[in-house]
Amino acid sequence: MTSQRNVTPHYDVIIAGAGIIGLSTALFLQGKGLKVAVFDKGDVAYEQSSRNWGWMRTIGQDMAELDLALASRPLWKQWSEEGDFGFRPCGLVSLAESAEEWSGLQQWLRQAREHGLDTQELSTSETRRLLPQFQRSWSGALFAPGDAGIEPDLAMRFLERKTLDAGVKIMTRNAVKQIDITGGKASAVETETGRITADRIVIAAGAWSRLLCKTVGIVIPQLKVTASVLRTSPVENGPEPNLSSTRYCLRRRQDGGYTVARRNSSLTYVTPDSVRFIRQYLPNYLKQKQMLRVRAGTTFFRELQMDRRFGPEKTNPFEDFRTCDPVPDIDTLKETLEHLKEDAPVFQNARIMGSWAGTIDVLPDALPVLSPVSQCSGLFLASGFSAHGFGIGPASGKLMADIVTGEASASSAAPFRLERFQLNDD
Ligand SMILES: Cc1cc2nc3c(=O)[nH]c(=O)nc-3n(C[C@H](O)[C@H](O)[C@H](O)COP(=O)(O)OP(=O)(O)OC[C@H]3O[C@@H](n4cnc5c(N)ncnc54)[C@H](O)[C@@H]3O)c2cc1C
Numbered sequence: 001m002t003s004q005r006n007v008t009p010h011y012d013v014i015i016a017g018a019g020i021i022g023l024s025t026a027l028f029l030q031g032k033g034l035k036v037a038v039f040d041k042g043d044v045a046y047e048q049s050s051r052n053w054g055w056m057r058t059i060g061q062d063m064a065e066l067d068l069a070l071a072s073r074p075l076w077k078q079w080s081e082e083g084d085f086g087f088r089p090c091g092l093v094s095l096a097e098s099a100e101e102w103s104g105l106q107q108w109l110r111q112a113r114e115h116g117l118d119t120q121e122l123s124t125s126e127t128r129r130l131l132p133q134f135q136r137s138w139s140g141a142l143f144a145p146g147d148a149g150i151e152p153d154l155a156m157r158f159l160e161r162k163t164l165d166a167g168v169k170i171m172t173r174n175a176v177k178q179i180d181i182t183g184g185k186a187s188a189v190e191t192e193t194g195r196i197t198a199d200r201i202v203i204a205a206g207a208w209s210r211l212l213c214k215t216v217g218i219v220i221p222q223l224k225v226t227a228s229v230l231r232t233s234p235v236e237n238g239p240e241p242n243l244s245s246t247r248y249c250l251r252r253r254q255d256g257g258y259t260v261a262r263r264n265s266s267l268t269y270v271t272p273d274s275v276r277f278i279r280q281y282l283p284n285y286l287k288q289k290q291m292l293r294v295r296a297g298t299t300f301f302r303e304l305q306m307d308r309r310f311g312p313e314k315t316n317p318f319e320d321f322r323t324c325d326p327v328p329d330i331d332t333l334k335e336t337l338e339h340l341k342e343d344a345p346v347f348q349n350a351r352i353m354g355s356w357a358g359t360i361d362v363l364p365d366a367l368p369v370l371s372p373v374s375q376c377s378g379l380f381l382a383s384g385f386s387a388h389g390f391g392i393g394p395a396s397g398k399l400m401a402d403i404v405t406g407e408a409s410a411s412s413a414a415p416f417r418l419e420r421f422q423l424n425d426d
Helices: 022-032 063-082 101-114 124-130 152-165 206-214 273-275 278-287 299-306 330-343 392-404 410-416
Strands: 010-016 037-039 090-097 120-122 142-143 170-173 178-183 185-191 194-203 224-233 243-245 247-253 258-261 266-269 292-295 352-362 367-374 379-383
Touching: 010 022, 022 152, 022 266, 022 379, 022 392, 037 185, 063 101, 063 152, 063 392, 063 410, 090 101, 090 124, 101 142, 120 124, 124 142, 152 170, 170 410, 178 194, 194 206, 194 392, 206 352, 206 379, 224 330, 243 352, 258 330, 367 392, 367 410, 392 410
Parallel strands: 010 037, 010 194, 037 170, 090 243, 194 379, 266 292
Antiparallel strands: 090 142, 120 142, 178 185, 185 194, 224 258, 224 266, 224 352, 243 247, 247 258, 367 379
């Protein structure tokens, strides 16, 4: 579907990365009358944006991101009236396994109420009424009726079509290999098919943003985490709302099955970057140790080698790895489905119909960067969504478009400034 033709030698804005962030930013920029082109090293949304659980959620979001989550709800709703991508305002229930976890959720709710949320505490009987399929009890539950489920792959096909119809050029299998700086200003991108100039350049390259930033000497303390997901065969009379718990997370799919995963099963490998950024990550890691498993292995040397292969004349990592397609952790996925079967007999006959994994781009404070790059005028960064960029993607793209044109209010953009990480050399 993607257009590869009629590429002109100059655009008002060039965006590297055709995930939800790159495409929604492009859509809103084009809506402001700018001429925009998006380049992707692979195909549209083949990395995180089509591999996620399909949650649009407010529960558990950082206070700094709640406004983006709330502002994304009407955008998703409006888009769902233009095309079918399985948008289901089914709500999300967050289940606490322990008193400690429940007190954390209650504390979050107390702060979040100031943002005008619809989230409510459920009593034990209300939880039973909402989730009659489950045989166990929890220490507490929160319910956000306005949260929703979306089919990520269909949503991204919809967004691709909408962005193309708006007049954005999308070039796939055409990596941005390097960003050129002239007189301290980002002036052009070197792509696989040649050099194209632009007034402004946005890096929205997901887990690859750090490497692309490196081509202009900008350091972002971004790391990668692998998360695995499964989908089941159809389940009759299963739960309607999306569920979040430490034993399993799920969403009912349009095909009648469920997307199932485990929140605390993400995996990260020791790499040169994780050693380099250990100080920045340590506080958050110590708080959420049980959510992440750390492994050592050959990834260290692969990443070291990847870091060194650069330059527009050589092939570089963006061409060598068209799509990040990690191997899913099938043992953990099987165990997760077993937990679900133990707790909810309605899943007894559910079979695993498919599994996949995705590489998540994280930042030390788990908040994205939506920001100009102050060392280099005309360069912008929209990345580091730390596992929750899909649901907040539409409003993030809108905010990013305002940042690029200088129309964003200082208060809306402040939490996402790149300068909050003070890193100078690599
Ligand atoms: C398993 C999993 C579950 C998740 N669940 C949820 C969820 O339920 N809800 C939620 O809100 N979020 C979820 N997320 C997170 C969410 O998917 C991401 O935050 C979001 O998709 C990030 O979008 P993006 O556009 O920044 O990155 P991506 O979708 O990764 O897109 C980046 C694009 O940039 C391209 N690119 C990279 N380098 C270059 C280059 N040099 N030149 C050109 N193109 C380049 C890549 O090919 C890729 O297509 C989940 C993520 C995973 C992996």
